[in-house]
Amino acid sequence: AAGVIQSPxxxxxxxxxxxxxxxxxxPRHDTVYWYQQGPGQDPQFLxxxxxxxQSDKGSIPDRFSAQQFSDYHSELNMSSLExxxxxxxxxxxxxxxxxxxxxxxxxxxxxxxx
Amino acid sequence: GNSVxxxxxxxxxxxxxxxxxxxxxxxxxxxxLFWYVQYPGExxxxxxxxxxxxxxxxxKGFEATYRKETTSFHLEKGSVQxxxxxxxxxxxxxxxxxxxxxxxxxxxxxxxxx
Numbered sequence: 001a002a003g004v005i006q007s008p009x010x011x012x013x014x015x016x017x018x019x020x021x022x023x024x025x026x027p028r029h030d031t032v033y034w035y036q037q038g039p040g041q042d043p044q045f046l047x048x049x050x051x052x053x054q055s056d057k058g059s060i061p062d063r064f065s066a067q068q069f070s071d072y073h074s075e076l077n078m079s080s081l082e083x084x085x086x087x088x089x090x091x092x093x094x095x096x097x098x099x100x101x102x103x104x105x106x107x108x109x110x111x112x113x114x
Numbered sequence: 115g116n117s118v119x120x121x122x123x124x125x126x127x128x129x130x131x132x133x134x135x136x137x138x139x140x141x142x143x144x145x146x147l148f149w150y151v152q153y154p155g156e157x158x159x160x161x162x163x164x165x166x167x168x169x170x171x172x173x174k175g176f177e178a179t180y181r182k183e184t185t186s187f188h189l190e191k192g193s194v195q196x197x198x199x200x201x202x203x204x205x206x207x208x209x210x211x212x213x214x215x216x217x218x219x220x221x222x223x224x225x226x227x228x
Binding site: 033048092105106108 | 146148150156157158159160163203207215216217218219220221
């Protein structure tokens with residue numbers, strides 16, 4: 001079965017640079033979530049989109065922005081990168097009408113800021 | 115707001131030992147509850163779920179029962195294997211918002227020795 005696809009899997013950037021992460025949800029899923037997981041930490045919710053509109057916002061820095069496109073894929077744009085942005089970034093998708101509402105996670109994109 | 119509290123780790127067991135990882139939650143309404151597992155270097159995988167009080171989720175020998183009276187969702191397995199070594203996250207999703215985000219506990223590292 002198709003899963004959530006994230007790219008790139010690994011990314012190395014310098015401080016103050018910009019990075020873009022992409023997420024392709026499971027086909028027919030209409031909701032996308034972004035999470036940030038620091039070393040040894042639990043995943044922290046950043047932002048979510050339902051039917052291409054922002055549905056919820058968590059602890060996402062102002063330097064970050066995200067959107068969901070017409071084909072339901074999503075991109076997380078991160079500017080003015082800081083050392084503290086080094087983390088594993090997960091994308092997850094779900095089907096809003098599904099009763100259990102479980103989230104399906106991608107394998108993550110590991111961002112290292114030097 | 116919603117919150118999830120897991121027992122502090124790490125947990126170290128011998129193969130075939132009994133496992134319990136405690137999880138309690140605070141939430142409004144009637145949340146859905148989940149256990150996710152993260153193997154080294156990999157993404158989050160759904161282990162089991164329960165959507166209403168007294169539901170028992172089970173998968174791969176793991177079980178957890180949704181206890182509304184004690185607001186708990188403890189994870190148990192009768193006989194652990196070395197391959198169960200991973201980080202386990204308890205999570206909840208608020209009821210009433212079909213596209214609601216997951217709130218994670220801090221994770222419990224499990225190491226199983228032969």
